[in-house]
Amino acid sequence: MHETAELLKEHHLKATPQRIKIVSMLEEYGHINIEDLYSEMLKQFPSVSLATIYKNINQMIESGLIQEVKIPKTKSVFELIKEPHLHMVCESCGKIEDICVGTDKVIEEAERLSGYSIKESFITLRGICPDCR
Amino acid sequence: MHETAELLKEHHLKATPQRIKIVSMLEEYGHINIEDLYSEMLKQFPSVSLATIYKNINQMIESGLIQEVKIPKTKSVFELIKEPHLHMVCESCGKIEDICVGTDKVIEEAERLSGYSIKESFITLRGICPDCR
DNA sequence: CTGACTGCAAACGTTTTGCACGGTA
DNA sequence: TACCGTGCAAAACGTTTGCAGTCAG
Numbered sequence: 194m195h196e197t198a199e200l201l202k203e204h205h206l207k208a209t210p211q212r213i214k215i216v217s218m219l220e221e222y223g224h225i226n227i228e229d230l231y232s233e234m235l236k237q238f239p240s241v242s243l244a245t246i247y248k249n250i251n252q253m254i255e256s257g258l259i260q261e262v263k264i265p266k267t268k269s270v271f272e273l274i275k276e277p278h279l280h281m282v283c284e285s286c287g288k289i290e291d292i293c294v295g296t297d298k299v300i301e302e303a304e305r306l307s308g309y310s311i312k313e314s315f316i317t318l319r320g321i322c323p324d325c326r
Numbered sequence: 327m328h329e330t331a332e333l334l335k336e337h338h339l340k341a342t343p344q345r346i347k348i349v350s351m352l353e354e355y356g357h358i359n360i361e362d363l364y365s366e367m368l369k370q371f372p373s374v375s376l377a378t379i380y381k382n383i384n385q386m387i388e389s390g391l392i393q394e395v396k397i398p399k400t401k402s403v404f405e406l407i408k409e410p411h412l413h414m415v416c417e418s419c420g421k422i423e424d425i426c427v428g429t430d431k432v433i434e435e436a437e438r439l440s441g442y443s444i445k446e447s448f449i450t451l452r453g454i455c456p457d458c459r
Numbered sequence: 460c461t462g463a464c465t466g467c468a469a470a471c472g473t474t475t476t477g478c479a480c481g482g483t484a
Numbered sequence: 485t486a487c488c489g490t491g492c493a494a495a496a497c498g499t500t501t502g503c504a505g506t507c508a509g
Contacts, residue, residue: 207508209464227498242466247499249464263396265448281440294435300451302427307414308456315398317448318433323441340483342489360473375491380474382489 204256211241212249216273219259224270224280224289264289264317277314283322290322337389344374345382349406352392357403357413357422397422397450410447416455423455 197216198208206212214234218225225233227246234241250271253259261269264282270289278291300311330349331341339345347367351358358366360379367374383404386392394402397415403422411424433444 207463209508211465240466243498244467244500245465248501251500261398263398265394265396279436281436281442281444283442284445290440292436292440294432294439296432299427299429299432299449303412303414303425303451304453306427307423307425309414309416309451309453310459311414311451311453312417313452315448315450315452316432318436318442318444319446319448320437320442320444326443340488342483344490373491376473377475377492378490381476384475 200258204253204258206252206256206258211238211245212253214238215246215249215253216258219271219273223291224262224272226268226270228268230271262289262317265319279316279318281322282317282319283325284319285321285325288322288324333391337386337391339385339389339391344371344378345386347371348379348382348386349391352404352406356424357395357405359401359403361401363404395422395450398452412449412451414455415450415452416458417452418454418458421455421457 195208197213197220200216201208201212211234214237215230218230218233222229227243227250230250231241231243231246234246250259253271254261257274259271260274262272262280263269264280267282267287272291276293278293279296281290281292282288283290296314296316300314303309304311330346330353333349334341334345344367347370348363351363351366355362360376360383363383364374364376364379367379383392387394387404390407392404393407395405395413396402397413400415400420405424409426411426412429414423414425415421416423429447429449433447436442437444
């Protein structure tokens with residue numbers, strides 16, 4: 194019980210009802226944008242403020258609990274930080290999924306060609322999901 | 327001469343001085359954000375309007391001449407559309423470079439694991455460039 | 460009990476829109 | 485010349501801030 198509250202506390206954030214709701218929505222949906230987050234929260238907290246959501250999202254980013262995912266031609270979404278993965282976006286239904294694929298070859302090749310030493314990679318693939326095909 | 331004007335006309339955009347300047351800055355810098363674009367344009371067109379820049383950028387996106395590149399923790403930049411490539415971002419100096427690396431293996435693996443049929447990929451790698459190391 | 464969090468309202472920065480004028484084709 | 489593009493001003497958005505009241509620890 195209340196493992197979501199624990200997650201918040203591990204990141205030095207007080208476990209308020211609004212924060213617990215935000216994190217459980219991230220757990221449930223995987224990825225969510227501010228607008229959807231707000232309208233979902235209104236159902237449970239009819240007087241929740243957009244300011245509260247922004248403040249909490251920003252604090253969760255600073256504390257390393259979540260991160261923003263920027264996707265071409267789309268509003269940013271937020272996700273809980275977990276092991277590295279890439280994003281699959283369905284251009285038909287808009288769904289976003291995480292998958293884990295080895296990217297070492299590409300990164301090594303990029304390092305070799307560019308001379309950069311790479312620390313992070315952000316990969317988004319756009320296409321049609323099995324359900325939409 | 328005026329190959330930049332030709333490029334605009336190929337995309338059904340009138341070759342105005344402001345548009346020619348925008349496109350030549352994209353050719354020169356590779357990637358540029360709205361703010362830098364505006365302050366550079368002010369040098370040559372002291373009364374240019376930010377509205378004009380936004381309108382032109384949006385039209386160039388619609389006509390398929392340029393695209394927005396969203397990079398984590400950074401303002402969006404714009405680039406001319408050309409052959410597929412990935413973006414290297416130096417986390418020290420902020421420079422953005424294009425490189426071409428084969429990504430077929432990763433994409434095939436992603437298709438196999440996810441069942442998606444992938445049409446586009448967006449890859450950004452963050453690290454330290456040779457100059458900053 | 461105390462500091463942190465919430466909700467409200469106002470402020471802010473960015474992007475878009477409407478309109479009259481001016482320039483391109 | 486006719487239409488499209490420009491610049492200005494205002495409006496529309498999305499996000500942030502300040503403050504007074506409230507709540508979690």
